[in-house]
Amino acid sequence: MGSTDQSESQALVSEGSRERGRGQGRGLHRGTGKGWWRSQARGRTVRCFYCDQEGHIKRDCPKYKAQDQSSDTAATAVMADEDEIDVFLAASDNGKSDWVLDSGSAYHLCRDREVFSTYAACEGRIWMANNTYSRVVGRGSVRFRMADGRSLTLTEVRHVPDLRKNLISIGMLDAKGCSFDASGGILRVSKGNKEMLWGKKTRGLYRLEGNVQTGGATVRHGSSGISEKSGQGKQPLHRGTQSKRRGTWRIRSGTRAQGDALGYVRKSGQTRVMQPVQDVHREAQRKETKSILKSCTAKGAATPKRVSFALDLISGGVLSSCAHKGGEMEPRQLAKIMNHSIPESLMMDMKAVSRSLLDLPLEVKLRNSHPVQGKGYTPRNKASPVFEGLGCYDMAAPGALDNFFDQLCVTPQQREIISKYSKAIHELGMDMGRKLLIGLGLSGDLFNGWPCQLRINKYNYTPEYVGSTGAVLHTDPGFLTILQDDEIIGGLEAVHKETGEYISVDPMPGSLVVNLGDLAQIWSNGRLWSVKHRVQCYEGRVRLSIALFVLGPKDGALGAPEELVDSEHPRLYNPMNFEDYRMLRITTRSPTGAIELLRIKS
Ligand SMILES: O=C(O)CCC(=O)C(=O)O
Numbered sequence: 001m002g003s004t005d006q007s008e009s010q011a012l013v014s015e016g017s018r019e020r021g022r023g024q025g026r027g028l029h030r031g032t033g034k035g036w037w038r039s040q041a042r043g044r045t046v047r048c049f050y051c052d053q054e055g056h057i058k059r060d061c062p063k064y065k066a067q068d069q070s071s072d073t074a075a076t077a078v079m080a081d082e083d084e085i086d087v088f089l090a091a092s093d094n095g096k097s098d099w100v101l102d103s104g105s106a107y108h109l110c111r112d113r114e115v116f117s118t119y120a121a122c123e124g125r126i127w128m129a130n131n132t133y134s135r136v137v138g139r140g141s142v143r144f145r146m147a148d149g150r151s152l153t154l155t156e157v158r159h160v161p162d163l164r165k166n167l168i169s170i171g172m173l174d175a176k177g178c179s180f181d182a183s184g185g186i187l188r189v190s191k192g193n194k195e196m197l198w199g200k201k202t203r204g205l206y207r208l209e210g211n212v213q214t215g216g217a218t219v220r221h222g223s224s225g226i227s228e229k230s231g232q233g234k235q236p237l238h239r240g241t242q243s244k245r246r247g248t249w250r251i252r253s254g255t256r257a258q259g260d261a262l263g264y265v266r267k268s269g270q271t272r273v274m275q276p277v278q279d280v281h282r283e284a285q286r287k288e289t290k291s292i293l294k295s296c297t298a299k300g301a302a303t304p305k306r307v308s309f310a311l312d313l314i315s316g317g318v319l320s321s322c323a324h325k326g327g328e329m330e331p332r333q334l335a336k337i338m339n340h341s342i343p344e345s346l347m348m349d350m351k352a353v354s355r356s357l358l359d360l361p362l363e364v365k366l367r368n369s370h371p372v373q374g375k376g377y378t379p380r381n382k383a384s385p386v387f388e389g390l391g392c393y394d395m396a397a398p399g400a401l402d403n404f405f406d407q408l409c410v411t412p413q414q415r416e417i418i419s420k421y422s423k424a425i426h427e428l429g430m431d432m433g434r435k436l437l438i439g440l441g442l443s444g445d446l447f448n449g450w451p452c453q454l455r456i457n458k459y460n461y462t463p464e465y466v467g468s469t470g471a472v473l474h475t476d477p478g479f480l481t482i483l484q485d486d487e488i489i490g491g492l493e494a495v496h497k498e499t500g501e502y503i504s505v506d507p508m509p510g511s512l513v514v515n516l517g518d519l520a521q522i523w524s525n526g527r528l529w530s531v532k533h534r535v536q537c538y539e540g541r542v543r544l545s546i547a548l549f550v551l552g553p554k555d556g557a558l559g560a561p562e563e564l565v566d567s568e569h570p571r572l573y574n575p576m577n578f579e580d581y582r583m584l585r586i587t588t589r590s591p592t593g594a595i596e597l598l599r600i601k602s
């Protein structure tokens with residue numbers, strides 16, 4: 001992918017991590033988040049990221065503190081829930097700690113607070129292979145004494161009290177440059193030509209040959225995420241304070257678990273073929289996503305909240321017809337689509353190109369100008385210190401992309417990728433316009449000739465911003481938005497229409513988020529709803545998203561067509577032209593409520 005951001009490859013499952021401590025993740029983005037930006041962040045009105053009340057921050061939140069203290073209880077409660085393998089390993093834990101290496105987990109996960117040698121409480125969630133979330137309550141380092149006496153520290157370990165299995169993520173090790181070799185029932189993990197750790201196969205699980213070290217010995221953090229000390233004097237292998245069930249870390253192999261169906265090593269004839277771990281994860285994610293989508297589109301299935309908007313265009317039908325329920329329209333606000341027409345490789349290439357464009361010097365980015373504010377480059381500014389965005393207005397119009405390319409001195413190879421992606425995403429948008437009409441019992445080419453804007457959004461998050469807002473609560477003023485959000489860093493949150501709750505729209509690699517804007521609500525006479533959403537900073541790492549905004553017709557006002565207006569459905573909104581509506585929102589400073597100004601009083 002040609003990315004320069006080392007942090008981005010670390011996670012493949014979704015996690016919203018909102019840290020209390022400051023230690024983790026620092027220094028990854030040197031050169032950003034310097035003094036001026038920090039002072040901006042400090043000046044904001046505070047809102048608790050845990051209970052959403054104003055006036056205090058999460059660290060001081062009484063509810064957060066209460067849950068934090070009760071996390072030990074939660075960890076104890078899961079003891080009764082061990083499966084057979086866990087019980088076996090726990091029972092055999094006579095002075096040895098059991099750690100499992102896992103190709104299905106995107107993070108190192110540990111359920112025991114007391115084994116961490118460094119620790120910062122945080123709040124987040126992690127998507128598990130059984131399609132549920134578990135709470136992340138902290139992160140830090142865990143030290144091991146390997147069987148040969150070397151000391152090893154695993155960093156960036158998430159503390160997940162609900163966990164049934166403690167896992168060392170092969171994906172994370174891979175992202176840190178480790179290589180793997182499995183033979184004779186031993187899995188060896190090396191870095192360069194140095195062996196870092198190894199696991200022995202027991203009942204299909206590779207168990208780390210080493211012991212957790214607790215206590216105050218020095219911890220040295222390596223940039224690789226694993227640090228190593230050799231030749232240390234003997235230390236107690238296992239402290240008396242450790243519980244029996246501590247440290248059941250396994251290496252999962254082959255067919256053992258749902259999220260792990262592929263294993264990390266494939267055999268081809270007699271030759272062992274190492275499959276790129278990232279590919280394995282992506283495949284596992286795809287499978288997981290599909291099964292979630294299946295479960296939530298299945299008849300009568302209880303839909304878990306986090307995927308309540310999930311929608312599969314292939315199995316679920318078109319956007320709006322999918323929203324029909326018992327003949328009645330149940331408007332959808334936001335959908336996550338898989339199985340769309342855009343190849344994942346193209347999405348990733350576009351992300352890589354976008355990242356490099358936003359890494360250009362400021363003076364170059366400023367050349368992406370447009371007479372209308374917000375349609376070209378939006379630099380970071382006082383009101384929005386983390387956000388910047390590049391824009392190509394009316395991207396399907398002749399010459400628009402070429403102009404964008406010239407402004408930013410885009411290379412021929414980058415041009416090809418952007419052109420391909422723009423064509424594909426634009427076609428998808430147009431297709432959705434047609435399908436929307438079909439879903440409403442109409443026909444035609446709804447979006448034909450409408451200007452669309454391509455925008456590449458970058459959120460320059462650093463740890464100081466965790467818990468703050470990257471994009472304020474808003475609705476999109478246009479008709480439809482198709483977003484390729486960050487495949488790793490979450491943060492997009494939509495407001496549930498009925499409950500008013502924030503629902504986090506978590507990353508799912510390969511998926512696109514589709515949401516409707518104000519113009520869709522006006523045009524559909526209230527059958528479709530625009531969704532209020534915002535972007536929060538969950539992690540102090542750069543977040544990147546690419547949006548296609550289908551805006552509105554170039555000329556003339558857009559209102560509900562006659563077919564959607566009758567005595568039972570009187571016209572709700574006065575028609576309006578997109579640009580006028582956009583100005584109305586700006587002048588009335590109404591990023592969410594301007595549509596009410598168009599409501600026809602009955
Ligand atoms: O970056 C995102 O995830 C959402 C961006 C967004 O809401 C917008 O550009 O309107």
Ligand SMILES: [Fe+2]
Binds near residue numbers: 474475533
């Ligand atoms: Fe938006």
